[in-house]
Amino acid sequence: MPFDRNRLRACLETYGDHSATLGEPHSRRVSANKNEQTFFELRGKVDEGLEWKECSRRNPEESCVCTLAKAPARYGLGLALGMAVLLWSAGLCLQVRGQAPGTKPGPATAVADIKPLQIGDTIPESLWHLPLQVVNHPEGKDTTTLNDYRGKLIILDFWATWCSACLKAFPKLDSLRQSIPELEVIRVTEEHIKPSAISWPSVVKDSLLATYFPHRLIPHYVWINPGGSVYAFTSTDQLTAANIYAALADVEVDMAQKRDLDVSKPLFLADDFQMQGLQYYAVLHRGRYYGIGSESLYRRTDGVLTGRALTNRSLYSLFTSAARPLLEQAGQTYTSNRVVLDVRDSAGLVIDSDKPGHVDDTYSYDINVLPERAGALYRLMLDDLNRHTDFHGSIEDRTMDCLVLRRTGIVDRLATKGARPEGQLKVGAPIRLTNRPLKALVVFLNAFDQLHHVVLDETGYAAPVDIELPALVSVETLNEHLGRYGLVLEKARRTIPMFIIRDHSPNH
Secondary structure: OOOOHHHHHHHHHHOOOOOOEOOOOOOOOOEOOOOOEEEEEEEEOOOOOOEEOOOOOOOOOOOEEOOOOOOOOOOOOOOOOOEEEEOOOOOOOOOEOOEOOOOOOOOOOOHHHOOOOOOOOEOOHHHHOOOEEEEOOOOOOOEEOHHHHOOOEEEEEEOOOOOHHHHHHHHHHHHHHHHOOOEEEEEEOOOOOOHHHOOOOEEOOOOOHHHHOOOOEEOEEEEEOOOOEEEEEEOHHHOOHHHHHHHHOOOEOEOOOOOOOOOOOOOOOOOOOOOOOOEEEEEEEEOOOOOOOOEEEEEEEOOEEEEEEEEEEOHHHHHHHHHHHHHHHOOOOOOHHHEEEEOOOHHHOOOOOOOOOHHHHOEEEEEEEOHHHHHHHHHHHHHHHHHHOOEEEEEEEEEEEEEEEEEOOOOOOOEOOOOOOEEEOOOOOOEEEEEEOOHHHHHHHHOOHHHOOEEEEOOOOOOOEEEEEOOOOOHHHHHHHHHHHOEEEEEEEEEEEEEEEEEOOOOO
16 A cells, blocks of 8 residues: 555654655664764784684673674774774674475575675565565465565564563564554574474575675674665664664655674774784774674683673773773783762762663774783773773772771681582572682672772682682671671771772872
8 A cells, every 4th residue: 555645744743753864765874873873993904813803792782692693703894093083883684584394495595696785775576575484474374575565664673582681672673563563573593392392483594585684793784675675784773663664665764774794893994904014003983783692702812812892881881891901911810890970960870760861972993902011901902991982990008997808816717628620609598608719708798888998818829729608798797607607797998999980180
């Protein structure tokens, strides 16, 4: 059924998108998020033997890493030497659907013959009519095609059963589909799923759609407009009624595109960048980047830690990731209560997901140095954050009240009996350490907010211990049980290194 443009205008007013304008058919271009800023710094050379390794740490609420459908890295962002530049986060990732068993591939369905589609490309006829194996089809079909929904706005929702972010987004997209008849949502997974395992329709056993629209992170959404062209590749945040109505009417709209990056490589560098000659690399990007997850990465060259990357994190996370190793290099144990926020407003440091525009408080940072400068890695990281953000972090000595753990006598009541090393350190549960260092208990006590003080280990005891204590309630009750092991926790005044984060000032 044709789309009523008068209805579009009313909907845009309802959803507050006053920047959208009606455009001619096939003339739409989706612009990038103009609030994202990136700082690039490049100087010289990285060894030819550079080895990039990824730490698989991410926030499952944001995006999940999909390793079976990787897009070729297409950065194409160019480089800027020692300057701030605007990053246009246009989406470049695409994907396609599974063919039903027993069907013969058409002339363009062999994987080797498939060319990934880009924004603005027309969906080829062979893809429109490609049989896709489906479960729980509302009409009981075993296969479906994109052509069954031709003329509607089609959103391909790439998901997996293990992806919590995908499942969390289902109700949002289902609600939009129920309220907008011109929208069709087709879920796509590469998994082999029996109809009884899920309650919703989905294309299963996909490999071809993932080739037409390759991606690294899920959920991944491919928008195909009613005219049969690829309209957008997005993350969950862009699934709004205003964006859907704009896509239905081929209206230009400011919508951030999801463009998956290969984080095993330096962030935002062009594919064809010649790494030989690069001696120092650092990039700081402000604003959520929808083509990477919330990850913590370690770069190593011949086993030496020469790089660090954190993506889609708060500034507080970036600062403390530098503070931890710097404190440890100073012979101190990092704990969260060693961080002091001496700022007027912490809003720019932490991410408040309930605040409008909170994605602007998200940052991505990447740094790499030569192996001979590996010892300065975290100092250089902190220098970058101090130069290019509104805050300044430093390690300073402060005199304050602390809780000091010390021994009450010379009799050793701590020594382990040599059982298998294990431990239970959980708030609200009994404490148990078996054949573990006493340091583990001190780190746990520092994470217990009710103590309100930094806990210092002045026992001088380095051997493994066996300790059992009741659930932590207060210092008084804790001392009643520590006494059995010849230990006591006392308040004392000490001068200790602390990590201080201040507002940036001209003096820094």
